[in-house]
Amino acid sequence: MRWTDIADTRCSIARALSVVGDRWTLLLLREAFLGARRFEEYRANTGAARHLVSERLALLVEHGVLERVRYSDRPARFEYTLTDKGAGLHPVIVSLLAWGDRWMPHEDGRSLTLVHGPCGATVTPELRCPDCDGRIEPAGTRHVVAGTARTGTLA
Amino acid sequence: MRWTDIADTRCSIARALSVVGDRWTLLLLREAFLGARRFEEYRANTGAARHLVSERLALLVEHGVLERVRYSDRPARFEYTLTDKGAGLHPVIVSLLAWGDRWMPHEDGRSLTLVHGPCGATVTPELRCPDCDGRIEPAGTRHVVAGTARTGTLA
Numbered sequence: 001m002r003w004t005d006i007a008d009t010r011c012s013i014a015r016a017l018s019v020v021g022d023r024w025t026l027l028l029l030r031e032a033f034l035g036a037r038r039f040e041e042y043r044a045n046t047g048a049a050r051h052l053v054s055e056r057l058a059l060l061v062e063h064g065v066l067e068r069v070r071y072s073d074r075p076a077r078f079e080y081t082l083t084d085k086g087a088g089l090h091p092v093i094v095s096l097l098a099w100g101d102r103w104m105p106h107e108d109g110r111s112l113t114l115v116h117g118p119c120g121a122t123v124t125p126e127l128r129c130p131d132c133d134g135r136i137e138p139a140g141t142r143h144v145v146a147g148t149a150r151t152g153t154l155a
Numbered sequence: 156m157r158w159t160d161i162a163d164t165r166c167s168i169a170r171a172l173s174v175v176g177d178r179w180t181l182l183l184l185r186e187a188f189l190g191a192r193r194f195e196e197y198r199a200n201t202g203a204a205r206h207l208v209s210e211r212l213a214l215l216v217e218h219g220v221l222e223r224v225r226y227s228d229r230p231a232r233f234e235y236t237l238t239d240k241g242a243g244l245h246p247v248i249v250s251l252l253a254w255g256d257r258w259m260p261h262e263d264g265r266s267l268t269l270v271h272g273p274c275g276a277t278v279t280p281e282l283r284c285p286d287c288d289g290r291i292e293p294a295g296t297r298h299v300v301a302g303t304a305r306t307g308t309l310a
Contacts, residue, residue, distance in 0.1 A: 010261045010263055010266040011185075011266050012254075012255025012259065013181070013185050013251045013255055013267070014255075015259045016251040016252070016255035017178045017181055017182060019259070021177065021181055021182075022176065023176030026168070026172055026176055027168070027169060027176075030166075030168050030169075033298060087293050087294075088254050088258055089254055090291075090293040091246070091250035091253070092247060092251055092254060094282060094291065094296075095244075095282075096171040096247055097167050098167075099171050099243050099246075099247060100168055100171035101167045103243055104170045104171065106165045108165055109301070111165040111300060112166060113301070114297070114299070116286065116287065116291060116295065116296060117295040117296060118287065119284060119289060121284060121286035123284050123286060123291065125282040125284065125291040126284075127245075127281070127282060127283075128283040129274060129278050129280065129281075130276075130280070131274055132271065133283075134271065134273050134274060136246075136269070136280040137245065138188060139242075140272040140273055141249075141269050141272060142269070142272060143188060143189050143268075143269060144267065145266060145267055146264070146266045146267070
């Protein structure tokens, strides 16, 4: 199977990955959440090659994850900012951060920390159930696949 | 910059992506959370080419995300199951699922739903602050980059 087919599969994870399942794309999104706007900021802060930045930003605009806004007429220059759809990827980026902090720590410590505005705490966010407020953990979650008998629960 | 260099950067997101920043890898992890164990399950359920499955599973074993366990001696056969480090990626996969459900819905509806074992609710998990229980949202979160003046907050 090729990724051009995957975009049409019924699995939401696969469809999400057809847009953001790529290292550079996710690193560019990190920058967007850190407030990057201009092409040069995205390029310098990720260290990605110019053509990669260009191609990935265009793809994210095409899929409505970033918005391309003209900020100068002569010469024509553009900024790239998150749409609501793009902002919806915050949990993905934050979860990658938390996992890297926990399981692949760097000897010099964390380079990026999150501060929860409303309470001011430095946080490692948790995934919670909106119904009972309990933590969502793999061992306590049933993954139900529609139209099949497959239900996965980790022991 | 190349991805072989990225593995050493101080950013935890980048280090995490050096291991899991790849479509097929994340799709294989979806299968691991759904209970896949054998090579053929991973291959059939993702639709990935045999050499991709083989290479990605080996990489995940090398990084301690999956454990390779022999379940038959003659012929020698192995199962691949999540380690604790691998189980720690649950929020990443669940967040991709929630985003795909919300922003790239399929005309036939959701193929994968999550049921929170302790309360029995069908859930879309939320990212919460462990200190105040409030939701973690990009507009209310300060992203503080160590050793620089960079702090990103989305308006």
